[in-house]
Amino acid sequence: MRQSTRNYWPLRYTISLIERKRLIVNTRKAGQAGIRDVVAASTLWAPLVVVATTWAAWRDLLPTNLPRQWGSDGVSSTWPTWVAIALVALICLGSAVTATVALRPGAARSRRTTFLWAGFAAGLACGAWLLVAGSTFSAGANAEPEVGAWPLLLMLLMGYGLIPFLIAHRWVDDAPKPPAVVVTFVPAETGAWITTVTVPLFALTSLALLVTAAVLFFLAVRDGTAGEDLWGAAVLAVLSVPMLAFARLRISADWRGLKVVTGILGISLKTIPLIAIESVRTETLEPMHWGGWGYRFMPGRSAIILRAGPGIIVNLTNGKQFALSLKAPEIPAAVLSTMIASDA
Structure with a gap:
C-alpha cells in the first residue's frame, strides 16, 4: 500500500496544480x-x-x-x-x-x-x-x-x-451567455425602458476639433486674413457638431416603439413605431460589419454604432434592419418583444 501511495502521489499533485490553475483562470475578471x-x-x-x-x-x-x-x-x-x-x-x-x-x-x-x-x-x-x-x-x-x-x-x-x-x-468572448431576459405584463399593463449612454471618445474628439478650430481662428485674427485658417476653423467647428451629438444619447423603448435622441442637442436621431417592428434580438455588433462608427446608412439597413460589443438588431416589417449599440441590450429587447407579442 505504501508503494502504491508513493506512485500515485505525483499524479495527485499534478491534478492539484491543474485544478488550482483552472480556478485562477475561471475567477479572473x-x-x-x-x-x-x-x-x-x-x-x-x-x-x-x-x-x-x-x-x-x-x-x-x-x-x-x-x-x-x-x-x-x-x-x-x-x-x-x-x-x-x-x-x-x-x-x-x-x-x-x-x-x-x-x-x-x-x-x-x-x-x-x-x-x-x-x-x-x-x-x-x-x-x-x-x-x-x-x-x-x-x-x-x-x-x-x-x-x-x-x-x-x-x-x-x-x-x-x-x-x-x-x-x-x-x-474572444468565451464567457457563458446569460439566460434570455423575459418581461411579463399583466393584462392592461404596460412598461418602459429608458437609459442614457455616454461615449467619451466622441466627446474628446469634439473637444479636440473645437480647440483646433479656435487655434485656427486665432491665427486668422492675428494675421488679419480670412483665407485658409478661417475656412479651416469653420469646417472643424461644423464637424464637431455631430461628434458632440453622439457624445451622449437618450434611448427609450416602450409601447410607442424605439426612440434615440441626442442628450446634449435634443435632436431625434431615430424613431421606430412599435407597429413597424417585426422582431428584436441581441447580438454582438462589430463596427466594420456596419460600416464604421457613428450613424451608418447602408442599403436595407442602418445603425448607430458607438463601440464594438453588445447591441440590439431591430427587424422592421418593411424588410430593413436597424442596429444600436447598448451595454445591456437584453432588457430593451425583451420589452419590445413583449410589446410586439401583446399587440399581435
Whole structure:
C-alpha cells in the first residue's frame, strides 16, 4: 500500500496544480487586461515622450514661429511655436490617456480598435511636430526651413497605431451567455425602458476639433486674413457638431416603439413605431460589419454604432434592419418583444 501511495502521489499533485490553475483562470475578471495589453497601451506614451524630448532639446534653438504650410516658393504661413507644441502635446497626451483607460475590463471588446485610432492620432501629431520643428532645427538659425523628406516620416508615423493593435490580445468572448431576459405584463399593463449612454471618445474628439478650430481662428485674427485658417476653423467647428451629438444619447423603448435622441442637442436621431417592428434580438455588433462608427446608412439597413460589443438588431416589417449599440441590450429587447407579442 505504501508503494502504491508513493506512485500515485505525483499524479495527485499534478491534478492539484491543474485544478488550482483552472480556478485562477475561471475567477479572473472577464475582460481583464493582460501583459500584452499593458505593453500595447504603454507604446501609446512613446509619441508624447518623443515630442517632450525634442522640445526640451530644441526649444532654445527654435524661433518664435514655426512653418505651418509650404508653397512653391517655400514657407507660405507660420504659427506660434507655443501653439504648435501645446496642440501636439495635448493630442499625444489625450491619445495616451485614452489607451490607458481602455485597459479597464469594460473596454475589452473595443480595446484593440481604441489602440489603433489612438495610435493614429498620436502618430499624426508627433509626425507633424517633427515635420515643422525638425525641418526648422535642421535648417539652422539663418536659413529658411525646407520640407525635404520630412513628410515621409509623417506618413510613416500615421500608421503607428498598428503597433499597439498587433501587440494587444484579440478579444474572444468565451464567457457563458446569460439566460434570455423575459418581461411579463399583466393584462392592461404596460412598461418602459429608458437609459442614457455616454461615449467619451466622441466627446474628446469634439473637444479636440473645437480647440483646433479656435487655434485656427486665432491665427486668422492675428494675421488679419480670412483665407485658409478661417475656412479651416469653420469646417472643424461644423464637424464637431455631430461628434458632440453622439457624445451622449437618450434611448427609450416602450409601447410607442424605439426612440434615440441626442442628450446634449435634443435632436431625434431615430424613431421606430412599435407597429413597424417585426422582431428584436441581441447580438454582438462589430463596427466594420456596419460600416464604421457613428450613424451608418447602408442599403436595407442602418445603425448607430458607438463601440464594438453588445447591441440590439431591430427587424422592421418593411424588410430593413436597424442596429444600436447598448451595454445591456437584453432588457430593451425583451420589452419590445413583449410589446410586439401583446399587440399581435
